[in-house]
Amino acid sequence: MAKLNINGRVHNVLVEPETPLLWVIREQVGLTGTKYGCGVAQCGACSVHINGEVMRSCSIAVGDLKAGDKIVTIEGLSPTSSHPVQKAWAAIDVPQCGYCQSGQIMAAAALLRKNPKPTDKDIDEAMTNICRCGTYQRIRTAVHMAAEMPAGGKSAAVNGHKA
Amino acid sequence: MKDISSKTKLSRRAFVVGTTAAAGGGLALGFHMPADAASARAAAANEGVEVNAWVVIKPDDTCMIRIARTEMGQGTRTGLAQLVAEELECDWKKVTTDSITPGQNLARKRVWGEMGTGGSRGIRTSHDYVRRGGAAARIMLLQAAADQWKVPVGELTVSDGIISHAASKRTISYGKVAAAAAKLTAPDPKDITLKDPRNWKIAGKAIKRLDTADKLNGSKIYAIDVKLPGMLCAAIKSCPVFGGTVKSYDEAKIAGRPGIKGVVKVKETGVAVVADTWYRAKSALEALPIVWDDAANAGQSDAIIAAHLREGFDAAANNGDRRNGDAVKAIEGAAKKVEAIYSTPFLAHATMEPMNCIAKIAADRAEAWVPSQNSEASLAALSEASGLPLDKCEVYRSDPGGGFGRRGGSQDYVHQAVAIAKNFPNTPVKLIWSREEDMTHDFYRPISQAKMAAGLDEQGNLVGLHVRISGQSINAFANPAAVAGGKDMRQLQGYDVNPGEAQLGYAAPNMLIEYVMRNTHVPVGPWRGVNTNQNAVYMECFMDEVAKAAGKDPLEFRRSLMGNFPKHLAILNAVAEKAGWGQPLPPGVHRGIAQFHGYATYSAAVAEVSVSDAGKLKVHRLVLGVNCGHPVNLDQIAAQCEGSVAFGLTAALYGECPVKDGRMASLNFDTYHIMRLAEMPKVETIIVPTYDFWGGIGEPTISVVSPAVMNAIHAATGKPVRSLPLKNVKLV
Numbered sequence: 001m002a003k004l005n006i007n008g009r010v011h012n013v014l015v016e017p018e019t020p021l022l023w024v025i026r027e028q029v030g031l032t033g034t035k036y037g038c039g040v041a042q043c044g045a046c047s048v049h050i051n052g053e054v055m056r057s058c059s060i061a062v063g064d065l066k067a068g069d070k071i072v073t074i075e076g077l078s079p080t081s082s083h084p085v086q087k088a089w090a091a092i093d094v095p096q097c098g099y100c101q102s103g104q105i106m107a108a109a110a111l112l113r114k115n116p117k118p119t120d121k122d123i124d125e126a127m128t129n130i131c132r133c134g135t136y137q138r139i140r141t142a143v144h145m146a147a148e149m150p151a152g153g154k155s156a157a158v159n160g161h162k163a
Numbered sequence: 164m165k166d167i168s169s170k171t172k173l174s175r176r177a178f179v180v181g182t183t184a185a186a187g188g189g190l191a192l193g194f195h196m197p198a199d200a201a202s203a204r205a206a207a208a209n210e211g212v213e214v215n216a217w218v219v220i221k222p223d224d225t226c227m228i229r230i231a232r233t234e235m236g237q238g239t240r241t242g243l244a245q246l247v248a249e250e251l252e253c254d255w256k257k258v259t260t261d262s263i264t265p266g267q268n269l270a271r272k273r274v275w276g277e278m279g280t281g282g283s284r285g286i287r288t289s290h291d292y293v294r295r296g297g298a299a300a301r302i303m304l305l306q307a308a309a310d311q312w313k314v315p316v317g318e319l320t321v322s323d324g325i326i327s328h329a330a331s332k333r334t335i336s337y338g339k340v341a342a343a344a345a346k347l348t349a350p351d352p353k354d355i356t357l358k359d360p361r362n363w364k365i366a367g368k369a370i371k372r373l374d375t376a377d378k379l380n381g382s383k384i385y386a387i388d389v390k391l392p393g394m395l396c397a398a399i400k401s402c403p404v405f406g407g408t409v410k411s412y413d414e415a416k417i418a419g420r421p422g423i424k425g426v427v428k429v430k431e432t433g434v435a436v437v438a439d440t441w442y443r444a445k446s447a448l449e450a451l452p453i454v455w456d457d458a459a460n461a462g463q464s465d466a467i468i469a470a471h472l473r474e475g476f477d478a479a480a481n482n483g484d485r486r487n488g489d490a491v492k493a494i495e496g497a498a499k500k501v502e503a504i505y506s507t508p509f510l511a512h513a514t515m516e517p518m519n520c521i522a523k524i525a526a527d528r529a530e531a532w533v534p535s536q537n538s539e540a541s542l543a544a545l546s547e548a549s550g551l552p553l554d555k556c557e558v559y560r561s562d563p564g565g566g567f568g569r570r571g572g573s574q575d576y577v578h579q580a581v582a583i584a585k586n587f588p589n590t591p592v593k594l595i596w597s598r599e600e601d602m603t604h605d606f607y608r609p610i611s612q613a614k615m616a617a618g619l620d621e622q623g624n625l626v627g628l629h630v631r632i633s634g635q636s637i638n639a640f641a642n643p644a645a646v647a648g649g650k651d652m653r654q655l656q657g658y659d660v661n662p663g664e665a666q667l668g669y670a671a672p673n674m675l676i677e678y679v680m681r682n683t684h685v686p687v688g689p690w691r692g693v694n695t696n697q698n699a700v701y702m703e704c705f706m707d708e709v710a711k712a713a714g715k716d717p718l719e720f721r722r723s724l725m726g727n728f729p730k731h732l733a734i735l736n737a738v739a740e741k742a743g744w745g746q747p748l749p750p751g752v753h754r755g756i757a758q759f760h761g762y763a764t765y766s767a768a769v770a771e772v773s774v775s776d777a778g779k780l781k782v783h784r785l786v787l788g789v790n791c792g793h794p795v796n797l798d799q800i801a802a803q804c805e806g807s808v809a810f811g812l813t814a815a816l817y818g819e820c821p822v823k824d825g826r827m828a829s830l831n832f833d834t835y836h837i838m839r840l841a842e843m844p845k846v847e848t849i850i851v852p853t854y855d856f857w858g859g860i861g862e863p864t865i866s867v868v869s870p871a872v873m874n875a876i877h878a879a880t881g882k883p884v885r886s887l888p889l890k891n892v893k894l895v
Binding site for chain 1: 235236237238371372374375376377378379380381382383384385387388390396421440441442443446513514515516517562563564565566567595597598798802805806807808809810813831832833837838839840841843845846
């Protein structure tokens with residue numbers, strides 16, 4: 001049994017402790033916005049925030065999480081899809097197939113929280129998720145655009161940390 | 164022709180047209196359904212009126228446009244909706260879409276036409292009938308208003324779904340006349356005059372996609388996300404050596420693990436573990452000892468395959484050619500000879516959403532949830548694998564998380580899912596391939612090599628060109644009937660004599676371009692761009708080598724061969740101008756240029772790169788030019804061009820699937836490297852339409868990316884690059 005705080009709600013899940021957080025989120029908790037892409041922390045499709053840090057959930061055993069850890073998935077980033085990153089993504093029409101975009105958005109949101117005005121080099125270093133459709137140019141543009149927007153106020157409460 | 168393959172062939176059968184089935188019947192009561200299926204049911208609940216097969220109008224004036232083709236990122240859903248809406252004259256802000264199912268299409272005698280989405284055909288082969296569908300609906304809606312008002316229909320006008328009669332100052336919306344319109348006799352599509360695309364208001368513009376919102380908050384349901392009541396999950400391993408089978412497995416070793424529901428031998432080639440969750444199934448499968456019979460191919464390797472291909476250069480006969488004059492003789496007698504051998508490797512599709520399928524098999528009903536590029540092929544596979552007739556089968560669609568050619572005709576995962584689900588009657592079973600399985604059992608881009616030779620006269624004019632491509636045939640593997648008399652011109656894609664689809668844009672007084680078939684044991688299939696990517700590398704990189712030997716600028720040399728190919732030349736000139744060809748560059752930065760024709764679309768690129776003293780490559784900028792005839796959504800064309808740079812550069816920089824001991828050796832993204840954002844060059848797209856044909860967009864521009872970059876490297880280092888990927892090439 002593990003007790004997980006996901007998007008501000010506590011979930012009691014009955015699962016083997018070695019199960020990766022990704023699969024607990026998808027199969028036990030039932031939130032499917034977080035994606036499986038590689039299982040080896042390479043592609044970033046499974047990116048979530050843990051205590052405000054972007055992490056690849058496919059490679060974190062649920063048994064290694066601490067009781068107080070605050071996990072935020074794409075579904076919890078903003079209750080109204082109004083996080084600046086989501087707004088910028090919509091304005092630029094970033095997604096193609098969309099499969100990797102939950103992870104991209106979570107990575108971008110984490111970057112902007114730490115570094116509100118990232119340079120191109122900062123974006124290069126932080127945005128290491130794979131997009132097979134090749135939306136990278138638009139991701140870069142959208143991160144810069146999101147950096148110019150006022151931070152979304154409502155997301156802070158859901159995130160459990162300041163946006 | 165020599166064939167060293169020993170492969171397990173997937174059986175296929177032609178899709179049978181015209182069988183009757185209950186449209187939309189028997190939809191399982193899922194609690195996590197794909198958005199489109201959910202919206203279809205919602206539409207029925209809202210009593211929308213079907214004016215015709217393409218257009219459903221609701222009382223609130225929402226226009227639901229039906230889409231048959233697959234949306235997998237390329238923007239086809241939005242583009243097709245724009246084309247229908249353009250003729251329908253509805254309010255674009257009130258447009259929604261719905262993806263019809265193959266069962267519905269079958270039941271209505273394929274009123275929506277072909278559903279298969281490959282070959283960059285989504286728009287270019289359906290634009291005519293979808294526009295006529297939109298126009299027919301408009302005509303019926305106007306007639307219904309005219310009937311109601313008892314005025315001649317010619318006195319009515321329509322804009323944004325509002326019909327007006329100026330003389331009586333009356334207006335009425337589509338939603339108010341839809342029911343009456345639906346009862347009218349539809350006009351003959353042949354009698355409909357479509358708008359001149361130059362007068363389009365919705366199509367031809369840079370309009371936002373219709374399907375972005377649910378990709379931003381995790382609510383979009385891909386097939387891998389679908390949950391059904393009582394559903395089980397399955398993980399599978401097939402013999403890693405192609406053509407091998409299962410010898411034995413020790414089920415007792417995983418007995419007692421949590422959640423396990425069974426172990427299933429899948430055909431003779433694979434083993435699946437079924438459990439209550441996928442992670443439990445996958446980890447049990449990893450713990451399951453399996454003994455494989457590797458059969459004939461365990462000794463295969465890169466070196467053996469390369470030698471097999473190389474041997475094709477000396478073969479007496481070929482498997483298809485185009486020729487004029489006598490190229491061999493002309494090159495022999497030329498003042499200057501240029502020769503080079505090029506090679507490109509096997510590549511995996513590596514869609515971000517791995518292969519998956521849910522199957523639910525009952526005694527008299529088979530259902531599947533499939534991310535498919537060809538839902539009719541999925542339905543045919545479901546019918547064949549379940550043994551039930553087509554009218555007892557249905558396939559529910561989810562937009563694939565990437566396709567790139569992998570999810571088209573083969574439908575291997577549907578066959579597997581059904582084979583597994585048959586053991587759990589009336590229970591949905593979701594099969595998901597691990598990334599490793601996805602990389603182990605792809606239908607790979609075929610491997611090939613090219614022997615290139617050219618002859619120049621004293622003035623540096625091209626007098627002869629001889630190309631011999633030796634490599635694996637997709638048709639020989641996937642569609643042997645297409646290799647009539649041992650000839651397979653598909654492998655020479657982009658070198659056609661005839662205009663239209665994929666014509667070579669150069670003329671020489673003596674030319675011989677030939678294909679020699681050298682098949683391997685590796686399963687192959689179409690990979691976004693199919694043969695244009697490799698063939699463009701061979702032709703366009705060699706053109707730079709020949710130009711250099713002739714002492715001419717690569718652009719000028721090309722122009723001298725392109726007099727008969729004005730559209731190829733126009734797009735080449737357009738990128739050259741935009742990129743400032745011939746203008747000074749920052750120190751250390753060099754340009755390369757390339758052009759190619761594929762999927763009816765003319766593409767060209769200029770790349771700017773630098774190569775450090777240590778041989779490190781940086782690609783700074785790509786200018787891509789495209790003439791697709793009639794552009795339908797300018798922003799989505801730009802998006803496809805940008806994406807094609809990432810797709811093409813990934814292949815150029817890193818892409819290879821090494822074969823070791825008969826199996827694939829690169830099984831995840833730690834070794835099958837995909838380009839990341841930091842390596843993405845600045846991409847500028849210029850669209851130069853000529854409005855006299857319909858070309859594709861999903862694939863064609865990939866072909867010019869690699870050769871433009873390789874030619875820029877050649878310019879930077881003075882050394883031609885002749886093999887890919889570049890990670891294996893010492894640049895300086």
